[in-house]
Amino acid sequence: MASVFMEGNEAVARGAMAAGCNFFAGYPITPATTIFNNMLKMLPPRDGVCIQGEDEIASMGYCIGASMAGKKVLTATSGPGISLYSEHISFAIGSEIPLVIANVQRLGPSTGSATRGADSDIQFMRWGSTSGAPVIVLAPKDAKDCLELTVHAFNFAEEFRCPVFIASNKEIGMTKESFDMDDLNLPPLVERTPYTGTGPYVPFAADPEKAPPFLPIGGTTLVRQTSSTHGPDGYITIDPQIIAAMQQRLHTKLTAAMDRITLYEETMVPDTDTLVISYGITSRAVTDAATALAAKGRPVSTLSLKTLWPVPEALLAEKAARFKKIVVIEMNLGQYVNEIKRVLCGKPVKFYGQMNGTMIPPAKIMETIENE
């Protein structure tokens, strides 16, 4: 057996390289900085561009420009940086600019604790933009996931032309661990669909359920890109019908493909009445707790979500159907549990959350389950 030994942040960088990333711009922030450090080692030898923006807003601006020129771009930050990214995240959502954003979460609010982890921004990533149009958020639970999910993130960004978040956490990003490279399961790479039509290029003409085909700024066909509400031609519009169709498409292009976007792991144990749902670093403590509970003769089933947004509603409904009790564990005071309650309307959902800068230990999870 040969194992690699790396922290989650390095794994994100390696995943980005495996996905064909050729542009990175970011601004230093603990605990995300080592993604930038790694990209700075990896991109230049492969003719990629890696730069440090003068701030987070600029970093995202650089990424937007480069993505529109056809590059596969990555940026990395933590909560305070996501706050500043917000205006450009909206731009990328509304103007269908592929981007991958690694959010190595730390304890908030505001500057919070730079060196303490929490799944602080689960709702913020989804709703931290104007309009409410959806984004994709993937949550890794370990270094290997960081690598694999980053490749998925690039694939989704390319296909759906939207920002994709990697909801990492200080506890994954800055923990070094071993894993077997032979176990890696990387998806085949997806590239954004180029426009191949014969007629004049209409930059935002698309099927109602899809992202528009792409042509780069700088190619022989002129491209028009705008942050403003636009029609298929890329010019600002106030036509309600055109606006409505575009807003709807931003939703539908993701929800229609929900099945493919939904990534998860499960351990379904026959004859168990409890399903424990979790994501990220917390899933690992849930696995330990489940093993210990099984040894005590009180087995439970577990579902670890890797796709948090759009909410995998069908999956949750299907997986939860046969269970009497649902337990949700989160490294915050309850952000995603509200989505689960919404989807499983009426079903009893028990919750344990913790927001103190430390991981939830398996004993706490066992206690929550046993004290029902």
Next chain:
Amino acid sequence: MNSFLNTSRPPVFCPGCTHERITKSLDAALIKMGIPDHKTVIVTDIGCSGLFDTFFNVHALHGVHGRALTYAAGLKLADPSLNVIVTMGDGGMGIGGAHVLSACRKNMDLTLIILNNFNFGMTGGQYSATTPSDAVVGSEFLNQAEIPMDICGVVESAGASYVSRISGMDDGLSDELVSAMKHKGFSVVETLGLCTGRYTKRNQLTPKVIDQMIEQRPSPGGVIEKNQRPEYGDRYRQLAKEKGKFPDPFVVKKQFDMPDARRHEVVILGSAGMRIVTAGDMVCFAGISGGLNVSIKNDYNITVLRGQSVSEILLSPEKIGYTGIESPTVVLALSDEGVARRQKIFATLSPDTYVLKEASVAIPDTPAQVEEIDFKAMKIKKTDWALASLAVLAKHEIVLNKDMLVFALKSRFNEKVFNLSMETVNKIL
């Protein structure tokens, strides 16, 4: 090419707005440049100046207020063959000031046209970063409490390699724009103009007054000699080329049978400068070489060479779930600062836990077995205590053995450092 103007989108400015003149001059400049339409991008942000991209048949990128330079930089880095022109008002320049300064320092080959008309036209004539203190604007009295900034002065001192100031109504504007575009580096052309819709109604500003303003504060004249240097993208690509080869991931192969292949939790308590993190890595390399899964977390202050340095290592034949320390099997107490940081664990240790305590370090009461070692008396430097304590573990065959330690040192260090480390290790073994 006759004109780059988009005939289906004619300019929509207020009558007499200088922006219209500038639109025509930019078109004339693009014609003089003689490069094909698809090699030019016009990047804009918000305000009346943000309409520019729609009037031209070239590539267009319109974005958020004050950020146009950032998109332009991304485009230019991604495709150095593009002629990238940014238009921005005095409003965009004010809100995006950090980007303007950064662009000046970088010297990327972009052309920034600042359309200074001394106010925010589109939102109703509020004051901007360039509004004179005595102007009558839509922000009541607020501009009277500030002074306007001198755009050319600021960008010149920030390192722009081409800076000029010109009336937007000047017949020479298109030639000026051509020389700015041809300049290889960051060019700033400040145009002064009339906002007939919002500003000139309440303020005495005429083409003549603008000419006088320019006479009083003459143009820096284009190329700024003292700021001449290589273009950012060229410099980046040159430096990138000198960078080493792509770093491969660190791989460790299983090659030993662990002396004690069960789950171990190792805590190293030391101080910054004691090479605690390196020692932690060594334990991990040793563990992987023994076929185990490992994880390590480090806790140290951001202040360099001050404060605690703590490593928490898990080694397990099973896949590691929870990465926190629950019941340590080994604690290496190498400094008071480190011990203070994990004070609470000592009382919770099991009688099976092996604690190694350097003679000078005090630890709280603990049910664990404690071995005290006087590294100082053995003439081992403090910076080598962490390494020496690994040698003690190897001697007892706890977590690792000698072969595994030697393997770990060899994997991590060059020959010289390896030999030095072995001197320390051999003092123990």
